[in-house]
Amino acid sequence: MSVIVKTVTRLTVGLIFLYGIYIILHGHITPGGGFAGGVIIALSFINLDLAFGGKVSSKIFSKKGTGVVEALGAIMFIALALFGMRYGGFFDNFLHPDGEPGQLVSAGIIPLENIAISLKVAAGLFGIFLALIVLQKFESEKK
Amino acid sequence: MNAYLPYLLCLILFCIGIYAVLSKKNIIKIILGVVIAEYAVNLFLVLVAYKAEGRAAIFSDTQVILPETMVDPLPHALVLTSIVIGLATTAFLIALAIRLYGKYGTFDITRMRELRG
Amino acid sequence: MIELYVLLGLMIAGAIIAIEVKNLLSAVIAVGIVGLGLSIIFILLKAPDVALTQIVVEIAAVILLIRATLHREIALKPCGSRPFGALMGILFLGLAVVGALVTFSDGLNSFGAPLMTVSSFYPLNAVSGTGASNVVASVILDYRAYDTLGEATVLFTAVIGVLTVMRSPGKKKEEDLQDNNE
Numbered sequence: 001m002s003v004i005v006k007t008v009t010r011l012t013v014g015l016i017f018l019y020g021i022y023i024i025l026h027g028h029i030t031p032g033g034g035f036a037g038g039v040i041i042a043l044s045f046i047n048l049d050l051a052f053g054g055k056v057s058s059k060i061f062s063k064k065g066t067g068v069v070e071a072l073g074a075i076m077f078i079a080l081a082l083f084g085m086r087y088g089g090f091f092d093n094f095l096h097p098d099g100e101p102g103q104l105v106s107a108g109i110i111p112l113e114n115i116a117i118s119l120k121v122a123a124g125l126f127g128i129f130l131a132l133i134v135l136q137k138f139e140s141e142k143k
Numbered sequence: 144m145n146a147y148l149p150y151l152l153c154l155i156l157f158c159i160g161i162y163a164v165l166s167k168k169n170i171i172k173i174i175l176g177v178v179i180a181e182y183a184v185n186l187f188l189v190l191v192a193y194k195a196e197g198r199a200a201i202f203s204d205t206q207v208i209l210p211e212t213m214v215d216p217l218p219h220a221l222v223l224t225s226i227v228i229g230l231a232t233t234a235f236l237i238a239l240a241i242r243l244y245g246k247y248g249t250f251d252i253t254r255m256r257e258l259r260g
Numbered sequence: 261m262i263e264l265y266v267l268l269g270l271m272i273a274g275a276i277i278a279i280e281v282k283n284l285l286s287a288v289i290a291v292g293i294v295g296l297g298l299s300i301i302f303i304l305l306k307a308p309d310v311a312l313t314q315i316v317v318e319i320a321a322v323i324l325l326i327r328a329t330l331h332r333e334i335a336l337k338p339c340g341s342r343p344f345g346a347l348m349g350i351l352f353l354g355l356a357v358v359g360a361l362v363t364f365s366d367g368l369n370s371f372g373a374p375l376m377t378v379s380s381f382y383p384l385n386a387v388s389g390t391g392a393s394n395v396v397a398s399v400i401l402d403y404r405a406y407d408t409l410g411e412a413t414v415l416f417t418a419v420i421g422v423l424t425v426m427r428s429p430g431k432k433k434e435e436d437l438q439d440n441n442e
Contacts (some may be wrong), residue, residue: 023312027394027397028392028393028394028397028398029392029393029394030201030394031199031201031308031309031312031394031396032309032312033223033309033313033394033396033397033400033401034401035223035226035227035313036309036312036313036316039227039313039316039317039320040316042320043316043319043320046320046323050323050327070416070419073412074412074416077408077409077412078409081405081409099391101202101387101391101392101393102202102203102204102393106391106392107390107391107392107398108390108391108402110390110391110392110397110398110401110402113401113405113408114397114401117408117412120412120415120416121227121415124231124415124416124418124419125230125320127419127422127423128234128324128418128419128422129323129324131238131419131422131423131426132234132237132238132241132324132327132328132422132426133327133328146370146371146372147364147365147368147370147371148265148371149264149265149268149371150360150364150368150371151357151360151361151364152265152268152269152272153268154356154357154360155272155357156268156271156272156275158353158356158357159272159275159276159279160275161349161353162279162346162349162350162353163279165342165345165346165348165349166341166342166345166346166349167279167341167342168341168342169284171284171287171288171325171329172279172287174325175278175279175287175288175291176279178291178321179275179278179279179291179294182271182294182295182298185298185310185314186298186301189301189302189305189307189310190305190371191368191369191374192305192307192374193305193306193371193372193374194372194373194374195372195373197306198306199306199307199308200383200394200395200396201308201393201394201395202386202387202393202394202395203393204393210383210384211383213383213395214305214306214307214374215374215376215379216379216382216383216395216396216399217378217379217382217399219307219309219310219396219399220396220399220400220404220407221407222307222310223309223310223313223396223400224400224407224408224410224411226310226313226314226317227313227317227411227415228411228414228415229317230317230320230321231414231415231417231418231419232418233321233324233325234321234324234418234422235418235421235422235425237324237325237328237329238421238422238425238426239425240329241328241329241426242425242426244329253342
């Protein structure tokens with residue numbers, strides 16, 4: 001990629017990552033939530049990979065690391081659901097009356113569920129990108 | 144009839160997508176038809192939920208918002224899930240298209256019928 | 261709501277361009293424009309969560325489409341259409357549109373007046389029942405969390421499916437191919 005793309009990516013990829021984290025953490029106060037935030041984080045990694053080539057990004061995230069993060073998100077989500085079973089049923093909101101509505105620490109387990117969903121969606125989308133792009137380079141080298 | 148015109152235009156968009164799936168030979172055009180049909184279905188769900196002169200479904204600390212003036216929040220929840228599932232479906236279709244190109248050398252589906260000899 | 265009709269007309273024009281033009285790169289960009297128009301319509305219909313998710317997911321889909329399929333040399337022979345499929349398509353889709361016009365006023369609410377028989381519960385009880393200010397977040401993560409669990413499962417299955425389809429043949433199969441070639 002050209003020098004302009006590399007310079008702009010170097011300046012803005014950290015800001016895109018930070019914006020994704022902001023959308024996830026404020027998912028119960030402002031529009032957004034786990035899905036949009038997870039996809040934004042995955043897009044920041046895809047941006048890094050497309051601008052600098054495969055050699056730089058394979059140092060940051062390998063295929064095994066992506067699989068571990070995705071499974072971690074799923075396990076966290078199901079663990080939160082099963083903990084609620086002690087208090088009332090599957091997926092019960094067991095931390096509920098803990099803050100004023102409208103603050104960052106409020107709404108029980110909803111922010112924690114947002115974080116779990118965002119880990120899963122981000123790792124899943126980046127895994128799909130790795131499978132479709134990195135393996136394709138391997139195929140064209142073979143031919 | 145004016146009250147149903149957005150639904151009719153949404154149905155026409157869906158019909159364009161399904162027509163592309165039925166009648167095109169290039170597999171990329173078929174994938175684009177599926178994507179357009181999916182956009183039309185999500186649009187229809189959000190159109191059903193709109194209330195005239197309504198507000199977005201978020202409460203606020205600094206204003207007093209009556210719950211009766213909000214738009215319907217339930218179809219928004221269904222559409223959020225549906226959009227991400229649509230992305231997963233599109234990615235899988237693209238993976239299949241790449242594998243078919245690697246095996247047959249073309250994207251034309253009428254030439255993909257030769258058995259391996 | 262004149263902006264709604266203008267954007268719907270833009271989306272229909274973009275969709276027709278996407279499926280008729282011969283250059284594949286132009287078709288993918290036209291689908292990107294359809295998605296962008298859809299996101300603006302979602303903002304006009306007062307659905308900010310959905311608009312945010314739609315725009316980022318559509319960017320990801322266009323990136324995957326361009327990067328994965330148009331990177332290789334494709335002989336741009338003009339691919340036509342299958343005549344039998346086109347005829348049957350026009351026939352049945354015409355029947356569908358006529359049938360929809362007949363039954364529109366039967367059960368569908370008119371645009372702008374939702375029925376809300378089930379979902380009038382959610383805005384009234386969201387803040388006191390869950391403590392979240394965003395009613396849509398409380399619906400997808402507390403009242404209807406099973407659907408979110410199902411969506412996470414579908415995404416996981418799709419990732420496994422893509423990794424399985426794109427697997428290169430293992431070492432044993434490569435040895436078999438070499439034996440067959442010799």
